[in-house]
Amino acid sequence: MKKFGTVVKDQFGTTASVPAAEEHFFLPAGIIENLERIRMLSERHPVNVLVAGKQGCGKSTLVRQFAARNSRPLATFQIGILSEPGQLFGEHRLKDGQTYYQEFLFPRAIQTPGCVVHLEEINRPEHPKALNMLHSVLAEDRHVWIDELGHIKVADDVVFFATLNEGEEFVGTEMLDAALRDRFYVTMLDYLPPEVETRVLCLKADLSESDALTIVNVANRLRSNxxxxxxxxxxxTLMIAEMVNVRATVREAFVSSLQLNPDILETVLLSLHLELGKMDRTPRGDYQLY
Ligand SMILES: Nc1ncnc2c1ncn2[C@@H]1O[C@H](COP(=O)(O)OP(=O)(O)O)[C@@H](O)[C@H]1O
Ligand SMILES: [Mg+2]
Incomplete structure (x- = not known):
């Protein structure tokens, strides 16, 4: 495996570095193999990967983990908030009556060999033209001209990961025009199967297996209602598990972590009481001094 520098700095000291690995992150074996292939390809030329999936299913963690496991610096950019094409590269500023151009981290990151560049929410830029300059960076020839910075060429071994949240009001990949979409390998992430999600809750929130299983069962009933x-x-489910870890009941933890219809939760809990024999305290409505 090639070795790369571990830090990217811009001229004002903003840095991006190798992230810490996440200890308990599970992925389907096929996706892990594919990420290894992406690493190998990236040692020949820059590669683009699109990771799509619902919110909270592990997309950002996957990107971070890829950087951590391969000891590469990670630089993350929120594409969802961009409002003009050049905004990633830098901006004109005023100091002592003079304007000057401040270069941002993005041009440094893409010129750093081995850098993992995470483009978050690529389907939702505020301005439709905001992606224009990204197009050239993601295309085969991988360079862009910026008046203030000159010719910028993507370094060898750079990996671009674009993530997009599916199932929001703007639906997924249709938002990306075909020319852009065609440049990515695609990885679809889904929520974990119940036995793996249960393990994650046990490991990360330090819960007993039976509490973790109860949470996953309730969550799955709500998902498939x-x-x-x-x-x-x-x-x-991790937030809920952490609440239960500090002695909330499953009911209390669900109510405080999700905006949900109490009747539906009640029905789900009742149906599971029968199966699991788990009792839940009734919610406390009495008033006390705090
Ligand atoms: N497959 C998984 N294994 C372990 N933890 C996970 C998994 N998927 C998500 N998580 C946890 O859920 C939280 C949200 O994940 P995140 O990567 O931010 O989701 P997304 O970027 O898709 O919204 C993180 O704490 C993450 O560690
Ligand atoms: Mg994310």
Whole structure:
């Protein structure tokens, strides 16, 4: 495996570095193999990968983990908030009555061999033209001209990871025009199967297996509720697990972590009481001095 520098700095000291590995992150074996192939390809030329999936299913963690495992610096950019094409590269500023151009981290990152460049929420830039300059960076010839910075060429071994949240009001890849979409390898991430999600909760929130299983069962009933299916991400079940770890009941933890219809939760809990024999305290409505 090639070795790269571990830090990217811009001229004002903003840095991007190799992130810490996440100890308990699970992925399907096929995706892990594919990420290894991406690493190998990236040692020949820059590569683009699109990671799509629902919110909280592990997209950002996957990108971070790729950088951590391969000891590469990670630089993350929020594409969802961009409002003009050149904004990633730098901006004109005023100092003592003089304007000057401040270069940002992005041009440094893409010129750093081995850098992992994470483009978050690539489907939602505020301005439709905001992606224009990215197009040239992601295309085969991989260079762009910026008046203030000159010719910028993407370094060898750079990997671009674009992530997009599916299932929001702007639906996924249709938002990316075909020319851009065609330049990416695509990885689809889904929520974890119940037995793996249960393990994650045990490991990360230090819960007993039975508490973790109860949470995953309730979450899955809510997810598959026929009348009103809910989005309950791994991020949510982890929040719920942490609440239970500090002695909330499962009911209290769900109520405080999700905005949900109490009747639906009640029905789900009742149906699971029968299966699991788990009792839950009734919610406390009495008033006390705090
Ligand atoms: N497959 C997984 N294994 C372990 N933890 C996970 C997994 N997927 C998500 N998580 C945890 O859920 C939280 C949200 O994940 P994140 O990567 O931010 O999701 P996304 O970027 O898709 O919104 C993080 O704490 C992450 O560690
Ligand atoms: Mg994310």
């Amino acid at each position: 026929r009348n009103e299916p809910m989005v309950v991400s791994t991020r949510h």
